Every structure is written in C-alpha cells, then in structure tokens.
Amino acid sequence: MTRxxxxxxxxxxxxxxxxxxxxxxxxxKSGGRLNEHGIAEMNDYLRRIGYKPDDLNKLNVVxxxxxxxxxxxxxxxxxxxRSHIPxxxxxxxxxxxxxxxxxxxxxxxxxxxxxxxxxxxxxVWERLETDSKPLTxxxxxxxxxxxxxxxxxxxxxxxLDVTATVLEVGIGGTYDSTNIVPKPIVTGITxxxxxxxxxxxNTIEEIATNKAGIYKKDVPALSVEQEQAGxxxxxxxxxxxxxxEVVPTIPETRLGLPGAHQRINASLAVAMSQKFxxxxxxxxxxxxxxxxxxxxxxxxxxxxxxxGRCQLVRQGKTTWLLDGAHTTESLRSCGExxxxxxxxxxxxxxxxxxxxxxxSLLGELLATGARTKGVSREELGKTFDSVVFCTNVTYxxxxxxxxxxxxxxxxxxxxxxxxxxxLRDAWLKLNPSFRPERAHAVASIQHAVDIVxxxxxKTVLVAGSLHLxxxxxxxxxxxxxxxxx
Numbered sequence: 001m002t003r004x005x006x007x008x009x010x011x012x013x014x015x016x017x018x019x020x021x022x023x024x025x026x027x028x029k030s031g032g033r034l035n036e037h038g039i040a041e042m043n044d045y046l047r048r049i050g051y052k053p054d055d056l057n058k059l060n061v062v063x064x065x066x067x068x069x070x071x072x073x074x075x076x077x078x079x080x081x082r083s084h085i086p087x088x089x090x091x092x093x094x095x096x097x098x099x100x101x102x103x104x105x106x107x108x109x110x111x112x113x114x115x116x117x118x119x120x121x122x123x124v125w126e127r128l129e130t131d132s133k134p135l136t137x138x139x140x141x142x143x144x145x146x147x148x149x150x151x152x153x154x155x156x157x158x159x160l161d162v163t164a165t166v167l168e169v170g171i172g173g174t175y176d177s178t179n180i181v182p183k184p185i186v187t188g189i190t191x192x193x194x195x196x197x198x199x200x201x202n203t204i205e206e207i208a209t210n211k212a213g214i215y216k217k218d219v220p221a222l223s224v225e226q227e228q229a230g231x232x233x234x235x236x237x238x239x240x241x242x243x244x245e246v247v248p249t250i251p252e253t254r255l256g257l258p259g260a261h262q263r264i265n266a267s268l269a270v271a272m273s274q275k276f277x278x279x280x281x282x283x284x285x286x287x288x289x290x291x292x293x294x295x296x297x298x299x300x301x302x303x304x305x306x307x308g309r310c311q312l313v314r315q316g317k318t319t320w321l322l323d324g325a326h327t328t329e330s331l332r333s334c335g336e337x338x339x340x341x342x343x344x345x346x347x348x349x350x351x352x353x354x355x356x357x358x359x360s361l362l363g364e365l366l367a368t369g370a371r372t373k374g375v376s377r378e379e380l381g382k383t384f385d386s387v388v389f390c391t392n393v394t395y396x397x398x399x400x401x402x403x404x405x406x407x408x409x410x411x412x413x414x415x416x417x418x419x420x421x422x423l424r425d426a427w428l429k430l431n432p433s434f435r436p437e438r439a440h441a442v443a444s445i446q447h448a449v450d451i452v453x454x455x456x457x458k459t460v461l462v463a464g465s466l467h468l469x470x471x472x473x474x475x476x477x478x479x480x481x482x483x484x485x
Contacts, residue, residue, distance in 0.1 A: 003122070007114035010121040011101060011402045017145045018405070037136060038175045044135040045143050045151055046180065049127040051158070056181040059091065059157050060280065062272055063181065065169035065211045066190025068330060069265040072257050073190050075306040075484065076269030078166045079256075082108055083300040084277055084284050088163035093153040093178070095146065095170055098308045098470030099479055100403045105153045109305075109484035112156060120156045124148070146170050147177040164276065174213025186275040187214045187242070188222040188268050191261075192229060193329050204228045212236035215244075220275045222247050224268050247271035248291035256304035258340075259333045266301055273297065305484045308469040310337045313481045317457040320478065321345055324466030326352055328364045331463065335368025338461050339380075345369075345461035348387040349448045349472060350423060352464045358419075358426035365463065366430060381431035386455060388440045389423040390448040392467045394474060398444070401474055406467065417441050445471035452476075 003009060043053060062077055064070050074094055082090045090108055097103040102117040112120075125142070132141050142148065150170070157165055167184075169176045189211050192204060208229035213236070215221040221242035223233050230246065237244035250267045257265075270293060277284050285295045293301070310333075313320040321343065325334035338345055352361055363377075370380040394401045420441035427439055442448055449472060452460055462472050473479060 005118055005122045007102075007118045008402065010118045010125075013125060014101065014121070014145065014148060015402065015405050017142055017148050019144055037139070038177070039180060041135050041139050041143070042147060042150075042177045042180050044139070045128070045147065046154070048131040049124050049151060049155060051154070053180055053182050055158065056154060057183050059154070059162060059165040059167075059181070060276075061165045061167050061181045061184040062276055063167050063169070063178065063184040063187045063214050064190065064268075064272075065173045065176070065188075065214050067193040067207065067211075068327065069190040069261065070168050072262060072306055072309060073188065073265040073269050074166050074168045075257070076255075076266050076301060076304050077272055078106075078109065079300040079304040079484075080269060080273040080297055081164050081166070081276060084273075084282050084296065085163055089160060091153070091157040091160075091162040091165040092168075093150070093157075093165065094168045095149070096466055096470075097403065098466065099401075099474045099482060101149070103307075103482060104149060105156055106484070107160065107162070111482070116156070117152075120159060121152055124152050124155050143177075150177040164280075169211075169214065172213070173211040175210070176214075179214055183216060184214075184219055185279055186220045186222065186272045187216065188247075188272045189214075189224070189233060190268060191224055191264060192226055193327060205232050208232040209236060212240075215240045215242040217241035218243075220245065222268060222271050222275070224264050225249070245271070250291065250293050253293055253298060254302040256302055257306055258310045258337050260336065261333045270294070270297055270301075307482045307484070308466055308473070310334070311481060312343075313478050315476065315478065318452060318476075319459040320472070320476070321459065321461045322469050322473070322478075322481075323461075323463050324469045325463050326361075326465050328360060331361055331365045332368045334461075334463050335365050336372050338463075339369040339372040343459065344383060345459050346383060346385045347452055347455060347458045347460040348384060349452070349460060349462045349468070350387070350389055350464040351392060351468045352419065352423070358423045359429065361464065362423065362426050363430055378431070378433070381434055384431075384434070384438075385458065386438045386440065386451065387424075387427055387434075388442060388448040388451055389420040389427075390440075390442045390445055390468070391417070391420060392465060392471055393444040394446065394471050396444050396446045396450075401471075404467070404471055404474065417443060446475050448472070449475045 064074050078092045092106040102111045105112050167178050169178050212233045215237045221237040221244045234244045247267050255262050287294045308324050311322045321338050323334045325331045366377050370377040394404050424439050424441045
C-alpha cells in the first residue's frame with residue numbers, strides 16, 4: 001500500500017503507538033519509573049533516527065518539571081525568551097494537546113503546520129523502519145506514543161535550527177523521555193503538589209528524587225520554594241554536581257495567566273530566563289535587586305497565553321470558562337478564578353480520571369467558589385442550572401477525533417459510564433436540593449455541548465481534565481482560542 005504521507009496518515013500511525021489503559025495507569029502510578037531501560041531505549045531510538053545525545057545540546061534547552069504549574073511556567077519562559085531574541089526561533093514542547101497533536105510542538109508560540117508535522121513524522125518513522133533492530137528483545141520497534149512525539153520534537157527543532165527550546169517533562173523526571181539532553185542551559189522544578197502523593201501512593205521524597213533527576217552537572221538547578229522535600233532537591237543537585245538555587249518570589253505584577261498561584265510559576269520562569277539570556281549573551285535590562293522583575297520581562301509576563309488554562313472565551317450566547325484543572329489544588333485555583341469578579345458559572349461540564357475521588361474534587365471546586373463569592377456551598381450549588389458529567393469521547397457516535405483518540409480510557413468504565421455516574425452521585429450528595437433531572441451523565445463531549453446549546457444564554461465552566469477541555473474546544477468550534485498570541 002502506497003503511503004499518502006498526509007497529516008491524517010501520520011496521526012493514524014502515531015495512534016498505533018498508544019498504550020492501553022492498564023499500561024498508562026501503571027506508568028502514572030510509578031511516577032514514570034516503570035521501565036528501567038527507558039533512558040537507554042530512548043537513546044537508542046535517537047541513534048536510529050540519526051542523532052547522538054550531544055546533538056541535542058544544540059537545541060539550547062530550558063528543561064522544566066514539577067507536579068503542578070510546569071505548563072504555565074513553560075509558557076511564561078517561552079514568551080520571555082521570544083521577546084528577547086528578535087528573529088530567533090523558540091521551540092516549545094509540552095503535553096498534553098487540546099485539539100491537535102501538533103500543538104505539542106510549537107515554534108514562536110504557534111503549533112507547527114500539518115504539512116511540517118507530516119514531513120518530519122514520516123522522516124522519523126521511516127528511519128525507525130529502516131533500522132529496525134531494537135535495543136533489547138523487549139524493546140518495541142516503534143516507541144510508545146509520548147517517546148515518539150519527543151523524538152519528533154527533537155527532530156523538528158534540529159531540522160528547523162531553533163535558537164532555544166523550552167522542554168516540558170512528561171511524567172516524573174529521571175526516567176522521562178525528555179531527560180536525554182546531556183547539557184541543558186538551565187533546569188527548573190515547579191511546585192511539588194502534595195495531592196499527587198495521595199493519588200499515586202508515592203511519598204513526597206520519592207517524587208522529589210525523581211523530579212530532581214533532570215539536574216545535570218554544572219547546569220543551574222533551580223526550584224521554587226517547596227512546602228516539603230526542598231532539602232531532597234538540594235541534596236540530589238549536589239550529588240549531580242549541579243549548582244542549586246531556590247528562586248525568590250517576584251513582586252505582584254500583571255500576568256497573562258490568571259490565578260494567584262501563577263506568581264510562583266512566573267517567578268521560576270523569570271529566574272530561568274535570566275540564567276538563559278546571561279549564558280547566551282542576549283541583552284536584557286537587569287533586575288534592580290535580586291527579587292525584582294527585570295523591566296523588559298514585565299510585558300512578556302503580561303502577554304503570556306496558555307490555552308485551556310483559566311481561559312475565558314465568548315461565543316454567541318455562551319461564555320465558556322475553560323480550565324483543565326484536575327487535582328484538588330488546581331481545582332482550588334480554578335474555583336478562585338471561575339467565580340472571581342462578576343463571573344457566575346451556571347452550567348458545569350466535568351470529568352476526571354476513573355481513579356480520582358469524585359466527591360473530594362467536586363467538593364473542593366464548590367467550596368472554593370463559595371468562599372470566593374462569600375456564600376455557603378449549598379447556596380452556590382443552587383446557582384447552577386445544569387451539570388453534565390461526560391466521557392472524553394469526542395462524538396455522539398462513539399468515535400474520537402483522530403488527534404484525540406485515547407486508548408488510555410478503560411473500556412469497561414466507558415461502556416458503563418462508571419466514572420460519570422459516580423460524579424453525578426457525588427454532585428447530588430454535595431447538593432441534596434439540586435434537581436436530579438438537571439444532573440446528566442452522558443457518553444460523549446458532543447452530548448454535553450448539545451445540552452449546553454439547548455439552554456440559551458449561559459456561562460459554562462469546563463474543568464477536571466485537559467482532554468475534556470480540548471474536546472469541548474473541538475466540538476464547540478473554539479479552535480481559534482488555541483493561539484498563544
């Protein structure tokens with residue numbers, strides 16, 4: 001069969017590399033440590049597509065990990081660097097995507113085109129086909145989904161000769177597929193969220209040790225102030241020969257990403273950007289004092305955009321409040337934002353991973369919204385017209401958009417709507433006077449959007465999952481909101 005080498009065919013092949021639900025859950029619970037041969041395999045895949053690890057140093061990498069805020073920190077950092085390197089090409093690699101896989105690989109804030117994605121994808125795929133001998137008998141010929149996308153990002157950025165690369169870790173740190181760059185310019189760790197430890201069953205020390213695996217010899221190793229395990233990060237940095245520094249919190253300033261927590265993320269971005277620009281001899285106005293913001297950083301921080309995170313989009317009679325918050329801590333921040341100022345969400349679309357505690361997540365969102373509005377949780381619950389708990393399946397016919405296809409969803413959970421029914425039950429328990437017929441458990445995102453379309457003028461909060469937010473953006477036609485400009 002002759003290949004068309006189109007974007008659609010590239011996505012079809014990429015989707016064959018997805019792991020199933022059980023494998024994804026095992027990797028998540030291991031914090032990314034499951035495959036002890038992971039880094040060796042990743043280096044061998046890199047060799048098979050024609051590169052040596054040292055080639056990756058040409059990308060001038062800012063490497064970022066953490067359990068919360070790493071995407072926002074990456075966005076702030078990319079925006080600062082872009083504004084200080086005129087005529088440069090700033091690569092940004094992040095995950096997950098919202099509507100299209102190519103969003104994960106951006107140049108100067110914009111996703112690469114379908115044509116470029118397909119071109120570089122098939123160059124990588126065919127090199128892996130040509131050199132088909134795996135590292136070990138257990139190593140698959142083609143890497144799993146995230147590893148393949150990481151290889152594609154490296155190949156794309158090297159082919160396009162980027163000036164700098166902001167590289168976000170996928171899971172963990174030490175064993176993550178991004179952690180094969182021998183010598184980044186600077187590394188940074190965002191906040192280590194305590195709620196992740198409860199969900200994953202790992203101690204904060206184990207998480208910190210794994211995250212600190214990105215620290216490299218003689219490479220500045222930065223971290224925000226940590227509630228716990230800051231000493232662990234410092235110890236690992238010293239062991240790895242990396243100069244460690246806890247970054248100061250910047251003064252309050254206007255940020256393009258809403259939420260009080262973003263000041264912490266922006267602080268790390270400011271510190272990493274300063275390290276990067278100094279090391280590469282790019283001019284910028286220095287800080288008046290160690291904990292101040294360089295004057296030339298103020299505008300980039302204010303103009304930073306990060307789609308699907310605390311994002312307001314108006315579309316006809318519907319105001320969409322989009323936030324992929326999916327932990328108790330991030331839902332707390334979501335609640336503060338969603339009910340701030342004059343905003344009053346009256347419809348909720350929500351989903352979360354099957355293993356998450358439905359009542360605690362919804363309870364945190366409602367409790368925070370109530371505190372923000374100065375009302376009781378019961379009173380806030382009464383302000384909702386409808387709530388919809390849906391799967392992440394895109395369309396009513398049971399199909400996904402190809403970019404959003406997800407083998408990681410447990411098919412048994414999906415067929416029974418087990419998670420969605422549990423969420424509905426939790427909502428009605430939290431809001432006993434809420435009319436049950438206004439609480440829906442439905443099989444797809446399109447079902448949810450259709451319900452919203454029938455309600456007239458509404459303010460709709462979409463939260464609990466970035467995959468859900470992306471699906472809503474796709475089905476509701478909000479793709480224009482994907483730009484970081």
